[in-house]
Amino acid sequence: xxxxxxxxxxxxxxxxxxxxxxxxxxxxxxxxxxxxxxxxxxxxxxxxxxxxxxxxxxxxxxxxxxxxxxxxxxxxxxxxxxxxxxxxxxxxxxxxxxxxxxxxxxxxxxxxxxxxxxxxxxxxxxxx
Amino acid sequence: xxxxxxxxxxxxxxxxxxxxxxxxxxxxxxxxxxxxxxxxxxxxxxxxxxxxxxxxxxxxxxxxxxxxxxxxxxxxxxxxxxxxxxxxxxxxxxxxxxxxxxxxxxxxxxxxxxxxxxxxxxxxxxxxxxxxxxxxxxxxxxxxxxxxxxxxxxxxxxxxxxxxxxxxxxxx
Numbered sequence: 001x002x003x004x005x006x007x008x009x010x011x012x013x014x015x016x017x018x019x020x021x022x023x024x025x026x027x028x029x030x031x032x033x034x035x036x037x038x039x040x041x042x043x044x045x046x047x048x049x050x051x052x053x054x055x056x057x058x059x060x061x062x063x064x065x066x067x068x069x070x071x072x073x074x075x076x077x078x079x080x081x082x083x084x085x086x087x088x089x090x091x092x093x094x095x096x097x098x099x100x101x102x103x104x105x106x107x108x109x110x111x112x113x114x115x116x117x118x119x120x121x122x123x124x125x126x127x128x
Numbered sequence: 129x130x131x132x133x134x135x136x137x138x139x140x141x142x143x144x145x146x147x148x149x150x151x152x153x154x155x156x157x158x159x160x161x162x163x164x165x166x167x168x169x170x171x172x173x174x175x176x177x178x179x180x181x182x183x184x185x186x187x188x189x190x191x192x193x194x195x196x197x198x199x200x201x202x203x204x205x206x207x208x209x210x211x212x213x214x215x216x217x218x219x220x221x222x223x224x225x226x227x228x229x230x231x232x233x234x235x236x237x238x239x240x241x242x243x244x245x246x247x248x249x250x251x252x253x254x255x256x257x258x259x260x261x262x263x264x265x266x267x268x269x270x271x272x273x274x275x276x277x278x279x280x281x282x283x284x285x286x287x288x289x290x291x292x293x294x295x296x297x298x299x300x
Contacts, residue, residue, distance in 0.1 A: 007287070010255075010259055010290065010291070011259050013236060013237075013239075013240045013259075014240070014255075016234065016236050016237050016240075017240055017241070017260065018260050020234065021146070021147045021150060022143045022146075022147065025143050025146040025147070026146070026161060027142075028138065028142035030135065031165050031168040031172065
């Protein structure tokens, strides 16, 4: 075989291959029909999926819309005073609870003196 | 086109289609027959519809080529072997597959088939369509779904490479 082989020589080689292949080719036989598959059209699939989604959404919405059973508890039942609650009451609590107003001195001075008196009275009571 | 007409056309092109299926399946006869039957079913069941825009043979060869590619991919997935060893029509052949030994041929044919194995898939397909199936470059382009210029390039390169292989190697 030489490098200057032309197209006809290539064609001849393929012809030989063709004749050998076609000699052993199986005869044409009608392909057997396969059982028809149940195929859903894409539109039907989409509709079915949409219906499922809607049904699910409705179910979830219905479930969340029903208010959960509520237990009513009176406020009285939740009010409880601890036995040591009195310890939280310290002298001068009133002073701490009130907010002094800037520029107003009269009432504040009176309140302060009253608080001092209360403290002294309480101390005396404790001693006695 | 009605079913009897389709069947008549399939029967008329059957031998040529078998050669093309063999080429698409790396000269594996069993796979080629399977691909051919699947392609015929596609045509007869209407899953592949002939639109009349090209010659029936050109269109049929396109169907066969696509079917061979699909089955090659399916086999590759099913086997779960290293994907590189399963070759499609456009890929280099697997190392363990010996298509020359699969069919009994004369010396000339054996050399040609062995040389074709060294060509890239596209070049091999183009040369087969032009020389084996007697198609023009534009018909081969239709079958392969490529541009005419691209196919011409594959044709020229394939011929040059095939000549080198057949002339330079002597015994392949």
